[in-house]
Amino acid sequence: MSGPTESTSASSAAASDALIEEAARHGADAEVWTLRQRTDELVCRLGTVERRSDVATGATALTVWADGTEGYAVQNVPDSRDPALVTAALAVGRALAATGSVPPPPPAPGAPRKAPDTPPPRLDAEATERLRALSAGGDGLDVELRTRADRSRIRLHRAGARPLGYDTGVVQLHTRITARGDGIGYIGHQSYGRSVPALLDRVETTELPELIGLARLLAAKPVSRLAYDDLLVDGRVLVKLLSLIVPAFLLDSVLEGRSPLADRTGEVVASPGVTLVDDPTAPDSPLPVPWDGEGTPCGPTALIEDGVLSGFLSARRTAAEAGTTGSGSGQRGPGGEMVTVQPGYLLLRHTTCLGTEFRPGRTVLHVVQANGAHTSNPITGEFSIGANAVVVGPDGTRDNAGNITLAGNVFELLRNIDGHDGRIRVNRSHDSFVAGPGVWTASLTTGR
Incomplete structure (x- = not known):
C-alpha cells in the first residue's frame, strides 16, 4: 500500500456509492467509513528471525439517518456493498430511538486538512537484517525485538459530498531484554515512529544500549x-x-x-x-x-x-x-x-x-x-x-x-x-x- 491507486479508489467509490444509493432507496441519508490496513510483523531473538507475518485487514462502517433516528452497522470487509448493512443500520437506529439517545445529523464533511505526506512504513529486507543483528544478545543477555509496521488507508463518503481520504502509518518496536547476574533482570520498552530506518537508528544508538545497561543493573544484587x-x-x-x-x-x-x-x-x-x-x-x-x-x-x-x-x-x-x-x-x-x-x-x-x-x-x-x-x-x-x-x-x-x-x-x-x-x-x-x-x-x- 504505497499510496492511493486508481483501481482501489474506483473500487471504494463504487462500493460506497452502492451503500449510499441503497440507503436512499429506504429514505435514509448515509455515510460510509472504510479502512484498508496492511500489517507487517517481525519477531527477532538471539540473532534469528523467529516469526514473520504480513496480514491485510479492513472494515466498512455505515451510519444512516432516517426519520429522526441514527443507526449504525459494520462489516470486517473493506469496501463492502452488502445491502444487509443498510437494513441492519436502520434497525439499530429504530432501537436507539426508543432510548432517546439520538444526536442530530452532522453537516456534510467539508475539506479538513490532509495527513502528513510520509512514506508508508515497511519491514523490508534491510530492516529485517538490522533487527536480526540487533537481537544477537550474548554474554548473559537475551534480546527480543517485536516489530510491527501498520499502513492504513481511510476513506469517508457522505451522501451529497465528495469522498475524503488519507493514508497513514506507524512503526512499533517492543524491546524485551533479560540479563543474568546475581539474579535475573528484565526491562521492556516500547518505541514508536513513522519511519522504520529512523526508528532503528534511534534504537541502535540510544535506546538499546541504555536498556541493556538497565537490564544488567536490575540483575545485580539489590541494596x-x-x-x-x-x-x-x-x-x-x-x-x-x-x-x-x-x-x-x-x-x-x-x-x-x-x-x-x-x-x-x-x-x-x-x-x-x-x-x-x-x-x-x-x-x-x-x-x-x-x-x-x-x-x-x-x-x-x-x-x-x-x-x-x-x-x-x-x-x-x-x-x-x-x-x-x-x-x-x-x-x-x-x-x-x-x-x-x-x-x-x-x-x-x-x-x-x-x-x-x-x-x-x-x-x-x-x-x-x-x-x-x-x-x-x-x-x-x-x-x-x-x-x-x-x-x-x-x-x-x-x-x-x-x-x-x-x-x-x-x-x-x-x-x-x-x-x-x-x-x-x-x-x-x-x-x-x-x-x-x-x-x-x-x-x-x-x-x-
Missing part, C-alpha cells in the same frame, strides 16, 4: 535498605499512570457523572507549568491523522494549561448533548466499531527541566519500570503498582533497588510535579497515544 532523598518517576511509568485517568478528561465521562473533574473547568488541577494537550496532528505524533472517525478535523485540544483545567475531549454525540463543538476525538476501533471518545496524541509537559537521575549531594530513587497494577481506580486516581527502580548515589553510582511497590493518587501526582527529566516516553492503546517525560515528585510512596 539491603531502600533509602533516598528524591524520587524520579520515569516517563515509561508516568504514561501508564496517566493512561489510568484519561477517562476523567472525556466529555462523555463528565456527562455520565463518572469524572472527578466535572464542573471544575477553570480550577487549578495540576502544578504550575503543567500542560496537557491532545493533538493527533502534532509533529511528534506517531500516527498522524487529519480528521477523526466522524470526519471532524483534528487539531490541538488543551485539557490543562499552566496547571488549570481548560477543556475535555469529545466526539459529535457528546458535544451535541453538551451544546458545544466536538474536539475531533471520535475514534473507531480496529474493526470499524462505533465511535468512542479517545485521545489521539495526549502529551504532558512541564516548564522546568531538572535533568536525569544524578543530583549532587542527594540520593535519588529512579523508578524505571512498572510491572502491572496491583490496584487502580480510574475514577479516584488511586493506584498501587509493582515496579523496578535504581538507586543513584550522591556520587553518581547506580545500584539495583530491587522490586518495589509504588503507590499514590494520579490526580495528586499532577498537583505535585516539581519538574521533568526531558525524556519523552509513549504508551499506546490501539490508536491512542499518551506521552510524557519522567517527573520529579514527592507525592508518591514506595515500599518493598
Whole structure:
C-alpha cells in the first residue's frame, strides 16, 4: 500500500456509492467509513528471525439517518456493498430511538486538512537484517525485538459530498531484554515512529544500549535498605499512570457523572507549568491523522494549561448533548466499531527541566519500570503498582533497588510535579497515544 491507486479508489467509490444509493432507496441519508490496513510483523531473538507475518485487514462502517433516528452497522470487509448493512443500520437506529439517545445529523464533511505526506512504513529486507543483528544478545543477555509496521488507508463518503481520504502509518518496536547476574533482570520498552530506518537508528544508538545497561543493573544484587532523598518517576511509568485517568478528561465521562473533574473547568488541577494537550496532528505524533472517525478535523485540544483545567475531549454525540463543538476525538476501533471518545496524541509537559537521575549531594530513587497494577481506580486516581527502580548515589553510582511497590493518587501526582527529566516516553492503546517525560515528585510512596 504505497499510496492511493486508481483501481482501489474506483473500487471504494463504487462500493460506497452502492451503500449510499441503497440507503436512499429506504429514505435514509448515509455515510460510509472504510479502512484498508496492511500489517507487517517481525519477531527477532538471539540473532534469528523467529516469526514473520504480513496480514491485510479492513472494515466498512455505515451510519444512516432516517426519520429522526441514527443507526449504525459494520462489516470486517473493506469496501463492502452488502445491502444487509443498510437494513441492519436502520434497525439499530429504530432501537436507539426508543432510548432517546439520538444526536442530530452532522453537516456534510467539508475539506479538513490532509495527513502528513510520509512514506508508508515497511519491514523490508534491510530492516529485517538490522533487527536480526540487533537481537544477537550474548554474554548473559537475551534480546527480543517485536516489530510491527501498520499502513492504513481511510476513506469517508457522505451522501451529497465528495469522498475524503488519507493514508497513514506507524512503526512499533517492543524491546524485551533479560540479563543474568546475581539474579535475573528484565526491562521492556516500547518505541514508536513513522519511519522504520529512523526508528532503528534511534534504537541502535540510544535506546538499546541504555536498556541493556538497565537490564544488567536490575540483575545485580539489590541494596539491603531502600533509602533516598528524591524520587524520579520515569516517563515509561508516568504514561501508564496517566493512561489510568484519561477517562476523567472525556466529555462523555463528565456527562455520565463518572469524572472527578466535572464542573471544575477553570480550577487549578495540576502544578504550575503543567500542560496537557491532545493533538493527533502534532509533529511528534506517531500516527498522524487529519480528521477523526466522524470526519471532524483534528487539531490541538488543551485539557490543562499552566496547571488549570481548560477543556475535555469529545466526539459529535457528546458535544451535541453538551451544546458545544466536538474536539475531533471520535475514534473507531480496529474493526470499524462505533465511535468512542479517545485521545489521539495526549502529551504532558512541564516548564522546568531538572535533568536525569544524578543530583549532587542527594540520593535519588529512579523508578524505571512498572510491572502491572496491583490496584487502580480510574475514577479516584488511586493506584498501587509493582515496579523496578535504581538507586543513584550522591556520587553518581547506580545500584539495583530491587522490586518495589509504588503507590499514590494520579490526580495528586499532577498537583505535585516539581519538574521533568526531558525524556519523552509513549504508551499506546490501539490508536491512542499518551506521552510524557519522567517527573520529579514527592507525592508518591514506595515500599518493598
